[in-house]
Amino acid sequence: MSYQLPAEWHRQGYVQLTWPHSGTDWNYMLNEVEDCFEQLADAIAARQPLLLVAPVFPERLSGKPYRDRIRFVACPTNDTWARDHSFLTVLSASGGSPRLLDFCFNGWGMKFAAYLDNLINSRLQAAHVLKGTYVNCRDFVLEGGSVESDGKGTLLTTSPCLLAPNRNDTLDRSAIENRLKQLFGLQQVLWLDHGYLAGDDTDSHVDTLARLCPDDTIVYVRCDHPDDEHYAELQRMEEQLRTFRTLDNRPYRLLALPWPDPVFDEEGERLPATYANFLIMNEAVLYPTYAQPRHDEAAAHVLAQAFPGREIVGIDCRALIRQHGSLHCVTMQYPEETIQ
Numbered sequence: 001m002s003y004q005l006p007a008e009w010h011r012q013g014y015v016q017l018t019w020p021h022s023g024t025d026w027n028y029m030l031n032e033v034e035d036c037f038e039q040l041a042d043a044i045a046a047r048q049p050l051l052l053v054a055p056v057f058p059e060r061l062s063g064k065p066y067r068d069r070i071r072f073v074a075c076p077t078n079d080t081w082a083r084d085h086s087f088l089t090v091l092s093a094s095g096g097s098p099r100l101l102d103f104c105f106n107g108w109g110m111k112f113a114a115y116l117d118n119l120i121n122s123r124l125q126a127a128h129v130l131k132g133t134y135v136n137c138r139d140f141v142l143e144g145g146s147v148e149s150d151g152k153g154t155l156l157t158t159s160p161c162l163l164a165p166n167r168n169d170t171l172d173r174s175a176i177e178n179r180l181k182q183l184f185g186l187q188q189v190l191w192l193d194h195g196y197l198a199g200d201d202t203d204s205h206v207d208t209l210a211r212l213c214p215d216d217t218i219v220y221v222r223c224d225h226p227d228d229e230h231y232a233e234l235q236r237m238e239e240q241l242r243t244f245r246t247l248d249n250r251p252y253r254l255l256a257l258p259w260p261d262p263v264f265d266e267e268g269e270r271l272p273a274t275y276a277n278f279l280i281m282n283e284a285v286l287y288p289t290y291a292q293p294r295h296d297e298a299a300a301h302v303l304a305q306a307f308p309g310r311e312i313v314g315i316d317c318r319a320l321i322r323q324h325g326s327l328h329c330v331t332m333q334y335p336e337e338t339i340q
Contacts, residue, residue, distance in 0.1 A: 003090040003099055004185035006335055007151030008280040009214055009307075010091075013339035014071065014130075015044045015281065016332040018082040018120070019054035025079060025112075025323055034060065036319040037080075040331070043286055043313055045069045051129065051334070053077065053120060075123045078116045081325055083207070084108070084143035085117040086332035087124070089132065090184060098132035098337045100125070101183060103142040108202050109166035130338045140179060141167040145205035145329055147180070148212040153187035153247055155180060156212050160196065160204040190244050195221075195237035197272035198229060201324045208274045208326075209237065213306040215253065216246050221276050222256035230259075255306055258298040260290050265322060275299035277317075277326035279333070285310050288317035288327040 020026040045066035087100040102121040107114035148156040195209040210220035223234045257275040278287035289296040
């Protein structure tokens with residue numbers, strides 16, 4: 001029985017949030033980031049079920065009208081980056097039980113503690129939250145933000161991330177590609193070799209740079225400012241995207257997202273603001289905004305072209321980028337087949 005990694009726009013059940021708390025790196029700005037998470041919870045749970053992971057249920061969600069749409073699992077956590085510590089689910093076209101693939105999450109190459117986050121999937125499995133067969137893939141380091149599937153046999157990823165030291169450094173590119181093909185039912189892997197964001201801790205996750213979308217479309221970030229440090233690398237990334245072909249040997253439809261004005265923290269460090277870090281839902285796309293009306297609105301316009309018929313919903317993510325991630329990084333969707 002063959003299994004395949006579905007596209008993010010495959011019909012979904014839950015979307016997961018792993019909530020911030022005082023024991024995380026968010027402690028110094030906890031109220032501010034919880035405001036952002038509350039906006040996310042409001043936007044998600046108004047549209048589909050929310051899977052919430054945290055040591056205790058967030059008090060600010062207790063009185064919400066959608067409270068009965070939240071499935072809560074009490075669980076100790078290090079941090080909040082659900083995209084990278086959650087299951088990746090593969091589906092069988094013949095109707096077999098979903099497979100919940102539990103990869104090793106090592107804090108983006110052992111940069112940060114992840115000993116609790118790496119056990120969240122085991123706790124979800126023990127709580128019988130998701131329908132599917134648990135598959136232990138912890139011999140392989142892989143984060144959900146590093147891979148994009150079109151659900152038709154193509155995966156988009158980046159070589160700076162998947163070939164980075166302290167992930168799977170005993171495996172070369174060919175071995176990693178073969179493992180991905182076997183696990184996700186792939187026919188081709190498209191490797192982006194260029195592109196990065198200053199302030200990014202992930203070694204260039206693909207979901208910060210370029211995203212697969214329906215109808216053989218790729219939405220990507222483009223920098224039009226020659227004096228910006230990203231300009232040359234993102235120009236090279238765009239050139240490489242133009243060489244990519246679908247399985248039937250056609251070029252992708254490319255849609256460029258606007259480049260936000262630089263955002264810096266209080267110490268002058270540039271933060272990784274990107275409009276590519278959006279979440280595709282059943283009837284909507286949630287995308288990050290940065291209090292830059294001209295760019296925020298332009299990003300919404302591009303996403304409306306990529307996802308006609310879906311509601312485009314902006315979420316202020318200035319708080320999230322303070323810890324070097326954005327909206328897609330703190331969410332994980334599960335196919336509707338996994339709903340118990």
